[in-house]
Structures are given as C-alpha cells and as structure tokens.
Amino acid sequence: MPRLPRDSAWKSWLFAGALVLGGLGCFSGGVAWALRSIYRGMEQELRRDDVHRLALRTAEASPRATELLGAPLTSTTLTLRAHGTTPEAGLVDFDLDVRGPRGHGVLQAQVAYTPRVWTLRRLVLRPEGGTDVELPAGDSTPARPPD
Incomplete structure (x- = not known):
C-alpha cells in the first residue's frame, strides 16, 4: 500500500496561526468600531444640546480667558x-480647541448630565505655550428630550 505524502507540521501551525491572527484582527476592529460609535453618539449629543457653546460662553465671561x-x-x-x-445621570469630559483674536488653546470641560439639564462642573483653559488656568464653572443648559 503506497504511503500518502503528509504536510509538514510547520505548515499546519502556520495555517492555525494565520487563522488566530485573522480572528484577533477582526475582533479588535469590531471593538474599535463599537467604541468609536459610542463616543461619536456622545459627541453628537453634546453638540445637539449646545453643551460646547455653554463651555465657550462661560470661558468668554471669564476676564482671565479673554485676557489670554x-x-x-x-x-x-x-x-x-x-x-x-447611566440612564439617570452621568459625567462627560471633553476638550474644545478654541481660538480667539489673541491666540488659541484648549478648553477642558467636565459636565454633569441629568435627563433635563447639562451642568458645567469644571472648566480649565490651556492656552498654547501657557499654564493651565482654572475658570469659574457652574452654568447649565437644558438637555433636549431624546428623539
């Protein structure tokens, strides 16, 4: 009876390794896509409810920010x-790249969310080439009901 040729062991391991790496790549891509979808949804909520404008208005009302x-x-x-x-409340941290007539920087904002209102809890201005400046916070803006 003739012997059938057998594939070498390294070919089997190479094939198995390629399958595992391909599966891990697909899984990682799916996780990245899901996380980006969640973040994009929250960014749209912030823009829809004009929370970024709340941070801008608050910064403009600060003499220190307008000075810089x-x-x-x-x-x-x-x-x-x-x-x-959570469905009842939450915290959201975001950065806004801002520009004024005298320069630009980043506003770091922390807002609290309830189903009816967004409240600015913390606002820090990081001007380009400068040190962080804590700005007064506490203003709020209404949250729109979900569509």
Missing part, C-alpha cells in the same frame, strides 16, 4: 475624553 485669548472665542474641534453615564 481675547473675545469672541470660536471652537473647531470637540474631542470626547471620557464619559460614564
């Missing part, structure tokens, strides 16, 4: 840093 950047302030990019929400 001038007024009016405009924002270009909103970057979500962290959020932890």
